Every structure is written in C-alpha cells, then in structure tokens.
Amino acid sequence: MRCFAVAALGLVVAAATAKDDSDSSDSSDADSSSCDGRILSGRRRDWRVPPGGVEKQLPPRWDGLSASERREFTRCGAIPVDTGMFVDDSFGGEGSHYRYSRRDVDGDQAAARRDSGFVATALRKHVARGSSVLVVGSITPRREALCLDLGAARTTTVDYNRIDFEHPQTRTLTVDELADSDETFDLILADSSLDHDGLGRYGDPIAPDADLVAMDALRRRLGPGGKLLLSVPVGPDLLAFNLMRIYGPLRLPLLLEGFDVLDTIGHDEAILHRPVANHRRTHEPVFVLQATETEGGGNQSNDHPLEEQQRNDDAEL
Secondary structure, eight states: OOOOOGGGGTOOOOOGGGSOOOOTTOGGGGOGGGGOSSSOOOOOBOOSOOTTOSSOOOOOOGGGSOHHHHHHHHTTTTSOEEOSOOOOOSTTTTOOEEEEOHHHHHHHHHHHTTOOSHHHHHHHHHOOTTOEEEEESOSSSHHHHHHHHTTOSEEEEEESSEEEEOOTTEEEEEHHHHHTOOOOEEEEEEESOGGGTTSSTTSOOBOTTHHHHHHHHHHHTEEEEEEEEEEOOBSSOEEETTTEEEBOTTHHHHHHTTEEEEEEESOOGGGGGSOOSOTTSOBOOEEEEEEOBOTTSSBOOOOOHHHHHHHHHHHHO
16 A cells, blocks of 8 residues: 545645745744644645656655755654655656556455455455445555455545556546545545655655645545544654654544544554564554544534635635
C-alpha cells in the first residue's frame, strides 16, 4: 500500500505557489507557539519535473527541505527524525503505471481467503454485501480482491500514480479523477498509505501535514453510517524521512481527531511508549473509525480553514 494525494478526496488545500518556501532561514522556525494547532499549514510543494522535462529528479532529502517544512514535520522539534533511509518510488518523478488482468484479480481472491492479518480480519468484519469500498493508496489488487470475495458490489482504488485493474467490479482512479466527483462510500480502507503521504517518496508533493488533511478529507467521503478502516505504523513518535511516519502519543491523537474509534484490531496502547529496536519492523494495527457526530446529529463539520485560505488565494489571482 502507498500514498495518495489529499486533493483527490475533495479537501482543497493551498496552492504550492501561494507562498515561497525556499528560504531555509525562515524566522518562524524559532516560534514554538506556532506548533500548537492540529494542522500547522496547508503548504504543499510539488518537486517533480514539469511534464515534458528532460531530466529526471529525485524526491527532496531532509536537508533539502526549508526550515519551515522541517519545523512543521517535527512539530517544532517534538517528533524525532531519522534520515538514515532514502527511497525513490516515483521513478525519477515520472510516476508509475501498474496493470493487473482479471486473472490476476481472481487469483488474488483465492490468496486473500488465506490472509489472517489485521487488515484482512477487519475487512471480514466490516465489508457488507452489496457495499461500495474505496481503497486508498494501492498498487496491487489484494485488498480489492478480498472485498469482492466478501460480497462488496464494487471497489474503487485511488492512487497518486496510474493503476489498471481489469475487472468489471473494480475501478481505478488517479487523485485528479476522484477530485472531480462528490462520491461517497460505505467503507474506506487506508492501509499503510497515510503514513507516507506528503514525504515525496511516491512523487507526491512535500506536505508536512498531508496525513492530517487527508483524514479530514476521508471523513467527507464516508456515506451515512460509513466506516474507515485505518492501518498505520504505531510506536513512539518518529518521522523516518522519506520512508514513513510512526504514530505515537503526540501524532496519533491528531490523526484520529474527528472520528470515534469503534474498535481496534491488534492495537495495544503500551506500544506507543515501548522503545523500538528497529523501527523499520513496524507494528500496524487497524482502527475502525466512524465520523464523530455533532450535537445536531450530523457528522463533525468538514469545513476547514485551508478551504477559506484557498478561496482567498483564488480571489487574488
């Protein structure tokens, strides 16, 4: 599983050009009070070569980020950083295109029946017959195949790069294609995808709070009574740039804000405080979530200050 761009889910964020982020001496880096909020900014910086560019480009490394980006990624130094591993799954910024035939999908259904992991267990409990399922950030049809085997009417997969699953009950979209709709889903699965979002590894823009913005956006895509199955690495808070985030006592509550936790599979609160010998061997439980209801009986408001910021930016253009 992998990352996706939050714009696909209908939450407008500030354009990368709204603010020049190139000054590594950003004076706001010293202002720890600016890290008190949940989402610190809507900054998103596209680092890829424009279409038609001649040279390939690698994702930015940690020392190539601006001071303000580093401050927001670490929440003013509260989250430690490991820069010991660097990955380029963007193919030099050009993106990828994976194709799977119907035979591949049908074959994955047989394999999925033997899967006893946390995510498979959660899907067996929460995929209803005739339901619609959105899979966030995927390059193989393994989860989609299990959903169909459990009786889902159709699956939709969204990813930052191009994917094709040649099966009549599956649909694959890029983030831009999903952004053009206001479709909602009975069930959403985000399996080891949001922890990568905003780190640039898969060609996605650099965005320190992309994971938090994405959670707000996913809430908008849930239909009435819909559930979100979320699986991310947990443990003591850590940013392993550009590999992943690990969610601990600081960032995990921020990620889950706006949702009620109905159930967990494989989660133990003690893990959030337990020292980890090798953080690359991650523990990834499943959180079964539903949008928090307001006093009026509806879901928590989806309005976000970043949307107002975008409207103001558009008005100035």
